[in-house]
Amino acid sequence: MERRLYFLFGDLVSNAGVGALVGLVVAVLVGETWFPVLGMVVGMIAGGGVALPAAVVLSVPFGAMELMLPVMLTGMTSGMLLGMLAAMGATSSGSAGALGAIVGLVVLVATYVLNAYVRASHRPGMGC
């Protein structure tokens, strides 16, 4: 796990910020009358579209792959979840931003745990 405060801070702010931004964008984009699966797909695409330029910009101060991969995953995951909820009329813009930020933090913690597992148990030829 990353232990340097500067990068921990960068990871937290980047993932929470991008998650919140994607949540807001998707809440505006996806209509309440949409079919939920369509909302998920549109949300995922929109989330990836928002996360990609954000990841490129944020990687300048906070690092490359370690920043880009969780941020891209945050964008796509929060986009899917918020897209589905928006299509079901189950979220407002404010709560979509907060929920997106929470998704970003969950994704970040999950990648930290996975990274710790991969580094602790790496065996050549094994999968992830």
Added chain:
Amino acid sequence: MDHATQRKWDNAVRGYDLMNGHGPERRWAPWKRQLFEAMEGKVLFLAVGTGQDIQFFPPGREITGIDISEGMLAHARSKAERYDGRLELRHLDVHDLDYPEATFDQVFTSCTFCSVPDPVNGLRALRRVLKPGGTIGMFEHTGSRCFPFSLILDLMTPLTRRLGPELNRDTPANVRQAGFVEVRVEPVYLDVVKVIRAVSPG
């Protein structure tokens, strides 16, 4: 000389240090420093770029740094002059290495084989100039076997390929295919960023 690749990296010079010189270099500094600490004997450093990795070279070593981009090397020269050791920079394509066989004791690379157009032949060229038993040490990012990271890297590669690197290569497999032995892989971040060490067979 692969002029298309040369042009691509000459064009990438502007903004290269801004994009890569802060976050990525600081994030990866401990691992790079540890990898390059093992430099001994006559060392070839492939793709020295704008010279960002020179700060991690241990002092007092004899290193030849090559790069396909003259524009990149122009930025690297001032950093090379400050290096406390022998560091020669040359404008060379890995596919056109003009050194005799078995010239170098070690070869090092840093985020290089995501970009070499023909990675297996590039690695074979490095094996040719390495002495039997000589080692290669690589700090590289590669593709992932882990979903959803594999999907993300596959989706991003068509875009990043235009600007420079490919994000979904299997560099350890390329190292083995090029004939290196005793290939050891140490993950740095997930199964994406890694240190690869291998030996040129006798």
